[in-house]
Amino acid sequence: MLRAVGARLRRLRRRAGLTLAELSERTGITPSTLSRLETGRVQPTLGQLLPLSRAYGVPIGELVDAPRVGDPRVHLHPVRRFGLTFVPLTRLAGGVQAYKVVYPPAATLPPPELRTHDGHEWFYVLTGAVQLVLGGEQHVIGTGEAAEFDTRTPHWIGNPADDRPAEVIAIFGSQGERVHLHET
Structure with a gap:
């Protein structure tokens, strides 16, 4: 963890185009201490993180990669595509995505x-x-x-019932969800 914080501090300093000496002038932290922080040899104190966050213009949580806090609930906003209703169950774009998918009766597909x-x-x-x-x-x-498959295999999913919808929870890989949600 110390190395990760140090690497993050170094990236921020380089992104700001600052030398250790210039950052030292802005923060009051000696260049040797800044170097030890960036290499992960010492753990930053709150007294060091405050001036560093001000110098970089970022919250302290970003310096230490603190987990996000707040409401963990996913706000459900249904999307209609290809005659189906997709309800996103995850917030983050990219990577693995989970959805509730409603397949209407066969007669409407x-x-x-x-x-x-x-x-x-x-x-x-x-x-x-x-x-x-x-x-x-x-x-x-x-x-x-449940079912799972490689989406490079030709496939189609539908509802065989004429009188009632079907509901599934679906998880798409990082490339798979794009094709299902964006019309081409």
């Missing part, structure tokens, strides 16, 4: 069109059932069942 894209997909059926066409094979995945 377009006919199956197999797609491929980079990524990996996993889903769990909450209610109803979904039809997964994967590489030409058809599978019906029912309530309480």
Whole structure:
């Protein structure tokens, strides 16, 4: 952890275009102490972090990479794409993304069109059932069942029921979610 804080301090100083001597003038911390902080040989004190955060114009939490605090709840904002409703269950863009996906009854969906894209997909059926066409094979995945696959395999997912929606929790890999949420 000390090395990570030190590396962060060094990056900030270099980004600001400051030498150790110039930073010392701004903070009142000796150049030798600044050097030891940046190499991780000593742990910064609160008395050192305050002038460093002022010199760099960043909150102290950014200097030590403190975890974010605040409301951990994800605010659900449904998005409609490809006739489906996607409800994001994660906040951060990129990386692994989780969604609740609502598949309307079959009568309202377009006919199956197999797609491929980079990524990996996993889903769990909450209610109803979904039809997964994967590489030409058809599978019906029912309530309480899960499936996962490499999205470079041609695939399509839909609701085989004509009278009720199906709901799934889906997790998309870092490339996979882009194709599902942005129309091309």
